[in-house]
Amino acid sequence: TQLLEQSPQFLSIQEGENLTVYCNSSSVFSSLQWYRQEPGEGPVLLVTVVTGGEVKKLKRLTFQFGDARKDSSLHITAAQPGDTGLYLCAGDRGSTLGRLYFGRGTQLTVWP
Amino acid sequence: EAQVTQNPRYLITVTGKKLTVTCSQNMNHEYMSWYRQDPGLGLRQIYYSMNVEVTDKGDVPEGYKVSRKEKRNFPLILESPSPNQTSLYFCASKVTGVGYTEAFFGQGTRLTVV
Numbered sequence: 001t002q003l004l005e006q007s008p009q010f011l012s013i014q015e016g017e018n019l020t021v022y023c024n025s026s027s028v029f030s031s032l033q034w035y036r037q038e039p040g041e042g043p044v045l046l047v048t049v050v051t052g053g054e055v056k057k058l059k060r061l062t063f064q065f066g067d068a069r070k071d072s073s074l075h076i077t078a079a080q081p082g083d084t085g086l087y088l089c090a091g092d093r094g095s096t097l098g099r100l101y102f103g104r105g106t107q108l109t110v111w112p
Numbered sequence: 113e114a115q116v117t118q119n120p121r122y123l124i125t126v127t128g129k130k131l132t133v134t135c136s137q138n139m140n141h142e143y144m145s146w147y148r149q150d151p152g153l154g155l156r157q158i159y160y161s162m163n164v165e166v167t168d169k170g171d172v173p174e175g176y177k178v179s180r181k182e183k184r185n186f187p188l189i190l191e192s193p194s195p196n197q198t199s200l201y202f203c204a205s206k207v208t209g210v211g212y213t214e215a216f217f218g219q220g221t222r223l224t225v226v
Binding site: 002009031033035040041042043044045048050088090092099100102103104105 | 116145147152153154155157160170202204206208211212213214215217218219220
């Protein structure tokens with residue numbers, strides 16, 4: 001059973017469109033992270049959200065942590081081909097030396 | 113430069129031939145882990161280590177061993193590889209601070225067992 005469910009699994013859109021990726025759980029997390037992975041590379045951290053209701057912006061990317069700290073979303077405005085990649089959410093249950101729980105990822109393809 | 117280094121990047125081996133994938137980090141992180149990534153299954157944790165000489169099983173530990181004799185190194189050992197261990201493997205170290213958690217990943221090892 002996956003602790004973090006991501007949707008959609010695949011997303012194929014045209015350049016300029018907006019999109020939202022969701023990361024949901026029935027468990028509470030002390031923080032959630034979003035990573036992006038390009039082919040042949042390891043995932044790289046985009047952002048960490050910690051406070052329930054928190055919203056963080058990274059250029060055209062907006063990340064939100066749910067009020068109950070059980071879910072998160074990633075919204076991309078005016079997607080570009082350079083946004084293509086695998087987006088992974090990961091949750092931290094609060095222990096400094098605790099494991100991260102990863103969602104299965106959303107494969108985003110943005111066509112020119 | 114802060115990094116996690118895995119070797120080799122690519123490996124083709126035969127069933128039953130013992131192999132080791134090395135992992136080293138230069139950030140003095142206490143927490144390290146190994147994942148395998150398969151299409152449709154995401155990142156699945158194999159083993160993790162919270163400090164030197166402290167290791168524990170993740171979600172898919174069968175067929176794998178690890179050791180943590182030094183803080184910087186966390187090798188993954190396949191004593192008798194089988195074709196179902198063909199996968200993309202990632203080593204990672206993790207740091208957690210106030211309002212901050214980040215996992216640093218190596219570049220991956222693509223293993224093929226024939």
